[in-house]
Amino acid sequence: MDRWSMAMGESGAALDAGPLVLIGDTAHGPRIEAVNRAGAAAGARRGMMLADARTLCPEIATAPSDPAGDLTFLEDLAIWAQRWGPWSALDAPDGLLVDVTSVPHLFGGEKHLLADVHEAFAKRRLSIRVAIAPTAGAAWALAHYGPDGAIVEGHDAIERALADLPVVALRLDEDVVTVLRRLGLKRMGEIATIGRNAIQRRFRNRKSPAANPLIRLDQLLGRVPEPLLPVVPQQMPLVQRRLLEPIRYRALLDRVVADLAADMVRELEGQGQGARRLELQLWRVDGEVVVRRLEMAAATRDPAHIVRLFAARLDDIDAGFGIEMLRLRASWAEPLALEQSDIETAAETRGTSLAACIDRLTVRLGAKAVSRPVPFASYIPERAQRWLPPLEPEPASQGQLAFHARPLKLLDNPEKIAVLYATPDGHPQRFRWRGQVHEVARVEGPERIAPEWWRERGGARLRDYYRIEDGEGRRYWIYRQGIIGDGRGGAPDWYLQGLCA
Template sequence: MWLPQLPIERLTRENSRPGRTAPPAKKPFALVGSDTHGLTLAAVNVSGRHAGLAPGMRLADARVICPALLTAPATPGEDADFLEALARWSSRYSPCLNVDGPDGLWLDITGIAHLFGGESGLLTDLERRFAKAGLGVRLGLAETLGAAHALAHFARTTPCIAAPGTLPETLAPFPIEALRLAPETALLLRRLGLKRIGQLYDLPRASLERRFHSKEAAERVLRRLDEALGTRGEKHAPLLPAPDFVARLSYPEPLISHDGVLAGLRRLSHELCGKLTRAGAGARRVVLWAARTDGSSLALEAGLSAPSSAPAHLERLLKEKLETIDMGYGVDLMTFAALAVEDLHPEQTGLSAAARKPGPEKLIDALAGRLGARTVRRLFPQDSHIPELAQNTRSAFANLPAWNGEASQKPPRPPLLLARPESLAVMAEIPEGPPARFTWRRVNRRVVKAEGPERIAPEWWRALGGGARQRTRDYYRIEDEDGCRYWVFREGLYREPDEDPPRWFLHGVFP
């Protein structure tokens, strides 16, 4: 199975939702990636090919050929994930399958085709389903993986089926590139006058080896030829099935009390977390499904702000919801599943449970369960030296914030910052130093201790971008005669005669 337009078709599928712009179909469009030669075309739509463009072409050359070319950045990682998802979906046709390069799949349908009305019926059904999903696919079926690959990529019609025992005759007119050779190897064979696969059949193998720079290069050509014709076996490992993170529990007699259901949830949590632990994964979203004896059912879902495989934590998320459900005539089947999982990275812990530092995840998950996932938010770092711009808030269920260790290297910062720095009236001022007396919120305070300054320069690029002009800040940690500690700063410097006089602000308080 070859999907020649996979990157563009995947992008079209994702951007076909309301509010998004899909790639143009009637205008030249290409996805651009970068390699050692600079920016190159990674994929080109049909209109772009008609304009003379092709994958691998440099972007500068493509602009010259087609000035109206529209582009977007290529995302090979997302394409690979989408291709693997297609392979797993294709398991309806075969349990033995895998990806084939960046834009292909292979299926072993030995003993399966009769379930779909024969080989032609299977390929027709497969092509129809892919077309319904907006994906163009070329299909080739043969006795060997190499021959099927050649049919999918180079046959004039699709789907193309090679009759049993006819591989030499079928592959003979195909170009030498159909053997899955490296581009430089195929180019060398063409320079030697070997343009078709059939020309290799009667060529003495020793003579072919003498025409290559190394014996290994000639051996690769012969191995690909033998694999395509079936005279040499080819290893093709199937795609491992996705782990099934599901725990099920059935009862011979229906449960009519909430205590019994809670006990079942506890048992299911331990079973599910055991599977997650063995796979080195943690759940990010779980669902508990319960079937009642009258044929009805209910489903309770919960999200986690960080991957977890702790049974007690998963049980606690659903316990309160489970206590309020209607048992009806009793529950006779319960299923607990992890709908979304992530890798659970090992962490260094203390020698005892008391020495471990609990994270905020349990509190976040509990609050989200009561208040709603959209209500709970957490801080995320932002690239800025200005304290009030160094962080922002996002959903608590977004990817974990990547806080680095730079904060520990800075002077102490107060845990509580004001929403906006509040102006101070400084009555006794030390030039280039902290204030001796100041008034904040109508209360006069005398400074007895001070540390600093910590200078933060303005971010000049914000002014270039149209933002408000900033001034240099000198921060001080001060303490008044009542023992209250503050974080204040002077905005501006005294040695700037052309600027406004410096002003003082209070930005935070220490506990």
């Protein structure tokens, strides 16, 4: 919420004066992702549906959340927070873990260290809650549910300091917390009163730490290690041009972008990397910053290719009174060794490389419009393939299955048809599809496909597929879902799923 307020400026401050929530879209409607102080006082909570919050506070204001922006901000904050320790880790969506082992004496003790943390964040206009404890789990619990600025010294003091905290401080899934509350365990200290064996029997099949209270408790007390992923700062290649005179014309802009692309290629070559994502920032004289981003299908160091892709993104640039500075940053780079020219390199120079072609299609059509199908280990036709980015390798775990002949075209969703047949278990003689009646002239089948019991519910029915041809020579791929007397429903249903050549 603090990041949103700073980004919005005066307009954000006006909204933040009253009840305000940031919302994200879900399948069940808008859900609250963040709440300001006035909204929390009105009863709104993170994770609550917006409709429920409006019943408590009809005048509550809303704004869209930005999870990607929050994560980027948190990553930058984690690197900045390493002034208090040798490494830091993310605790998404809104927390940081900093290792301060053997560091507090440099600040005059733990209390002075926490005071320095509060002062530094206050200068950034960020509200925080902090705690110091021997383990990451204990520090998280105290920072979220204990007194602000709590300090626990030594592993022996953890259990006493956290005994009165709620069980949700164990970082458990909501359904596990609900089970513990139904068992009468509302405080962390109450878990030790019933013995480990009783809890182990209840949660013995839960292997995930967030689903097993004993694993979380052992991590919190330091009995078992808790793996953490440190944030490692990386200096991403960045080049810029400060112009003596602002530019307003497209020809001059293209020339500066070409110079930046050449500089970026030299930076990438020196680091043995290639760019996968590039960000071009243009500073206008009036202070507005225009940003254009590119994401390539494969790592590249070709300046001509970079310029060609950006050319399609600069057509709608409004220079205003002029652009005085340009900056090009590679926010995603991958190792790319120096190689001798080969067929692919020569093809890329002529603009016919597969990666170059995919990049140009992506710029023109959109990032989600270019993909390729790959086989997926499933006998169910609509599950037998997955869509991946164009140049991403196929998952090694997917085996190849042997199929009967499949139609050239599958419908997005099987369409229900009305069928007339001589016997319930036989093939159809006539069917109605999209308002037209088709007489069946030839039939091939059935091909029986049983339900995938490891993915389906127990009531899933098997399918019998037929390739049929009507009197006019048109061929279809239909199936009967279920058989008479299978105990999994009434009469079988018929569907048309594909069109054959």
